[in-house]
Amino acid sequence: MPNPDPRRSTVLITGAGGFVGSMLCRKLGTESYDVRAVVRNRTKEFSQTLGVIYIESDLLTERSLVDLCSGVDCVVHLAGRAHVLREKKVDPLDAFRQVNSELTLRLARQAALSGVRRFIFISSIGVNGNKTEERPFDESSQPNPEAYYAVSKFEAEQRLIELAATTSMELVIVRPPLIFGVDAPGNFGRLLKVVASNLPLPLSNINNLRSLVSVQDVVSFIELAIHHPSAAGELFLLSNGDDVSTTQIVRSLACGMGKKNFFFFLPSRLLEVGAAIVGKTGMYTQLFGSLQIDSSKAQRTLGWRPTAKTCSELEEVGRLYADRNSKA
Template identity: 45%
Template sequence: MRVLVTGATGFVGRGLIRSCTDVGCIDVVAALRHPQSYNEPHVEVVVIGDISGTGDFTRALESVDVVVHLAGRAHVTGEALADALAKFRAVNVKGTTALAKQARDAGVTRFILVSSIGVNGAQTINKPFTEDSIPAPHADYAVSKLEAELALRQIADGSTMEWVIVRPPLVYGAQAPGNFGRLLKLVSSGLPLPVASVENSRSMISLENLAHFLRQCITQPAAANQLFLISDGITLSTPEIIAQLALGMGVKPRLLPCPPVLLRWGASLIGRQGMYKQLCESLIIDSSKAYSLLEWVPPLRPELTLQNCGREFLALRS
């Protein structure tokens, strides 16, 4: 089986490609934006340029059976908010649309789009998100991801190309970008963190578990034309997450009590509302569809994975 992976140099892309090459039954083509050295063994490399509505992906799609589309525009720190939605749409919607159409016309049998749980919303209250939950994207990025999902389903409808959509929550690992990367730095610094009073529940997924699930989506016939909300299957509070990371780093977690309302106010003052939501509010995912339909079981438990994440983070910095 020949699989094209876009976003191959990204955090999830590298994890997926290593997972695929480790099992040895999948021939991987890594799609890169620019010519560059790429040292993953047993991987074919193709340069596709920017993912856009005008891109020509003919060479990349040659003899490809499955596309795993990870490339996209995400949040950029310090970026102006003006025209943000248009910028997200240019890549996440128009680029995905162009790639999906060309994949369909090239005879690709399955197109897997990795979307975001943000399509469902920023937090859960009283009940978890499921595949039947009504989408309620909370930010421009999530709006563009929902539009990309709808475009893919329309393009594949009536064709021989199957679609699979995966909405993961926060994906964590030692080299994770974004808010989890910032949390790793804070825990390793030994600075006191004012989250002892936070009593939330977060669904997350480790890079290893997500890569394992995406392999299932590549190979399992039952994944065809399905939407999946996926997670580690166990929820943890922010203090519990920090405690496991600290244990792996060999440091003592320094957690101080602080009313969440003050944390919310402080986060708004410094423009970190997104970080506050991920650290202090609840977001719970019901992943039972993946377990029942694909008979998938997350191979790694989050407690041990978080500890390993802490150890690896320190090792990479040394």
């Protein structure tokens, strides 16, 4: 059983100003945890949540790491680099490694030296690969990272496992797929804008299956992983549990927005070739390929349950997005 009074815990959250981190801070603060929320820039507006102290730090100096980890029970490491701008003389893999692997290891080493009980690392399903063919990914699936981002996350996982083997600090690794919500950045944020525009889309013949996870469910899992004894030393893959096609994703968002999108047919091969010509092969895979996850271990081991069906949550996201934009 979980610790009966986990609220005594002091939790350090990196990437606290981000999409998942900001919601996690609010959730833990209202649950009476003592939260140290690490942000890169305190000039940004942050909601004043009881129990949450916002600390400006880039995590780059040893002194800052010592101060941040002192007296902490659990570190939730969300901070990372997801994109590398096209800059001359910049090796993109090295840029990802510096933040997602090297910085992560330095933080974890200091956490172990400071007596932190548990370190939760939010990785990526990209470590397993960018698509599934015959069966969903689960925790026993062989890693096959392709994108530089995923490579750096996998390298971080391996180095954390080596560190945990030589210290008393417990390690929990979480690999989520696309995390969705009304404030989601990146591809999902762009998809919301496309759906809201009511543009015709070439999605009438898409029969793929993709696993998603809502930001609320990611936050609920992280809170459980902070204190559940059975999470120690484990890897978990997360999903909402019911896989959907790209067409279903768009229809659900459109339904929530009160829109009716028009889909038309284009041969998938033509779309694939067109994506390759413009250098968007990765985007084609994300839109038209399948990526399924078996998250039964998280449910079986920790008793975690997603809060709602994916399409219902996507409709709610669409409604919230439309409401927000109507008031803008």
